[in-house]
Amino acid sequence: MTKRSYTTVNPCIMCQPMGSALAFKGIESTMVLYHGSQGCSTYMRLHLAHHFREPVDIASSSLSEKGAVYGGRENLKKGLRNVINRYQPKVIGVATTCLAETIGDDVPAIIREFKEEEEIGDDPKKDLIIIPVSTPSYGESHVSGYIKTLEAVVRKFAEKQGKDRAIKIPNGKINLITVESLSPADVREIKEILEVIAEIYIFLPDISETFDAPLRDDFPKIAPGGTLLTEIEDMPNSLASLGLGIVSKNLALEFLEGNYSVPGHSVPIPIGLSNTDNFFTELVSILNCPIPEKYQKERGRLLDAMVDVHKYLYGVKAAVYGDPDMVFSLTTFMLEIGMYPVLVATGSKSRDFGMKIRQIFKEIRPELEPVVLDGIDFDSLNDAVSDCSPDILIGNSNGRYIAKVRDIPLVRVGLPIHDRVGAQRILTVGYRGALELLDRITNAILEATDTFTSPVQAKPATYTSKVTEEECIEGIK
Numbered sequence: 001m002t003k004r005s006y007t008t009v010n011p012c013i014m015c016q017p018m019g020s021a022l023a024f025k026g027i028e029s030t031m032v033l034y035h036g037s038q039g040c041s042t043y044m045r046l047h048l049a050h051h052f053r054e055p056v057d058i059a060s061s062s063l064s065e066k067g068a069v070y071g072g073r074e075n076l077k078k079g080l081r082n083v084i085n086r087y088q089p090k091v092i093g094v095a096t097t098c099l100a101e102t103i104g105d106d107v108p109a110i111i112r113e114f115k116e117e118e119e120i121g122d123d124p125k126k127d128l129i130i131i132p133v134s135t136p137s138y139g140e141s142h143v144s145g146y147i148k149t150l151e152a153v154v155r156k157f158a159e160k161q162g163k164d165r166a167i168k169i170p171n172g173k174i175n176l177i178t179v180e181s182l183s184p185a186d187v188r189e190i191k192e193i194l195e196v197i198a199e200i201y202i203f204l205p206d207i208s209e210t211f212d213a214p215l216r217d218d219f220p221k222i223a224p225g226g227t228l229l230t231e232i233e234d235m236p237n238s239l240a241s242l243g244l245g246i247v248s249k250n251l252a253l254e255f256l257e258g259n260y261s262v263p264g265h266s267v268p269i270p271i272g273l274s275n276t277d278n279f280f281t282e283l284v285s286i287l288n289c290p291i292p293e294k295y296q297k298e299r300g301r302l303l304d305a306m307v308d309v310h311k312y313l314y315g316v317k318a319a320v321y322g323d324p325d326m327v328f329s330l331t332t333f334m335l336e337i338g339m340y341p342v343l344v345a346t347g348s349k350s351r352d353f354g355m356k357i358r359q360i361f362k363e364i365r366p367e368l369e370p371v372v373l374d375g376i377d378f379d380s381l382n383d384a385v386s387d388c389s390p391d392i393l394i395g396n397s398n399g400r401y402i403a404k405v406r407d408i409p410l411v412r413v414g415l416p417i418h419d420r421v422g423a424q425r426i427l428t429v430g431y432r433g434a435l436e437l438l439d440r441i442t443n444a445i446l447e448a449t450d451t452f453t454s455p456v457q458a459k460p461a462t463y464t465s466k467v468t469e470e471e472c473i474e475g476i477k
């Protein structure tokens with residue numbers, strides 16, 4: 001499918017340190033510092049600020065030619081000192097960029113040295129915590145940066161407890177750890193469900209406030225909100241972990257299971273009917289409680305809406321693209337509502353992606369044969385869209401040029417969404433999120449076809465009239 005495999009043209013992923021910043025920004029009083037050149041931090045700050053419409057501070061060790069030749073040790077130490085003085089954070093997340101990794105800086109060793117020089121201890125309650133994560137972009141994508149960062153955070157906070165890991169103080173909580181960045185509205189929805197069902201839980205990372213903050217008179221240097229540090233420290237004592245996402249590995253969940261015997265359960269991101277059903281089923285089976293009536297009603301409303309719009313959506317061909325787990329859940333939903341995802345693609349390189357997507361087709365619509373691609377760029381996505389001729393695109397805003405050229409609608413989901421406002425308020429998870437997504441997709445189709453009185457699929461695939469034009473005119477007379 002890819003016609004130009006020798007180079008990447010417009011990547012369908014973002015830089016690995018950006019994923020790291022997304023994860024760190026969901027943690028209380030945390031500042032991010034990129035060890036690398038200044039451009040990395042500028043680009044990623046802008047990218048995130050355009051998507052979330054919030055100020056996003058990311059510090060940089062500002063490596064220049066000198067640092068590239070002689071190493072970035074002094075730059076990193078100076079950067080850490082500046083961040084401490086200006087922001088007074090409780091945690092500094094240090095993510096490396098391509099340059100720092102290429103010159104081979106030993107970042108954990110530099111941080112150890114810095115902490116000794118500045119006499120900074122390792123107690124999360126009173127000392128500053130510095131967490132390094134190796135995130136060169138030539139390695140992987142923002143998705144892996146996000147996953148690796150969450151694991152590094154959980155590992156760091158568990159270290160203290162690690163010395164006596166056999167002694168656990170059960171807290172009765174459920175850990176919820178996601179493998180992909182959700183919108184702040186999605187996080188709020190899941191937290192609301194957890195509050196109703198679980199009451200006590202730990203959501204990591206919580207960007208519901210940090211990336212969607214109310215306007216206020218004062219301007220805190222670090223946005224309030226995020227998962228509390230005491231909660232992260234308490235994660236090894238939890239009843240179980242529930243991971244959102246089944247395509248990418250949830251390293252934080254695996255770490256807690258492997259090292260602290262916290263049972264890990266993974267479900268797809270709850271987008272659509274069956275994925276949300278799975279989420280609720282897993283949650284109530286862990287907690288041994290019923291599904292509240294409120295959500296049974298929401299499910300009923302979703303089913304009702306699915307019946308209402310089925311005639312407009314049945315057989316509509318869609319191209320779905322974005323981050324692997326988000327695409328998996330969106331594809332499941334497309335199949336449930338009768339659409340035909342002819343092209344399913346992700347920019348991340350993923351061994352499991354194709355297998356999981358084909359499996360879900362086999363379970364729901366085995367007769368369909370989609371084109372499934374991973375590791376693509378937008379150039380090859382454009383080629384694939386030309387070959388598959390979808391009626392609609394579903395994915396982030398970077399696909400807008402493809403949609404525009406082909407004059408088909410684009411339903412914006414995922415990250416980034418730069419050409420519209422409100423990305424932070426887009427709700428896709430839970431029954432309510434599925435309802436909102438269903439309305440958006442249906443209305444986009446109706447807008448494009450202008451056939452709200454007749455189903456989109458009413459006309460036969462091929463139709464040749466046996467009546468000639470002359471006979472037809474004669475008949476009318």
Ligand code: SF4
Pocket residue numbers: 015016017036039040043097098099136137138
């Ligand atoms: S590709 Fe590497 S050097 Fe370029 S912006 Fe991303 S992290 Fe920085």
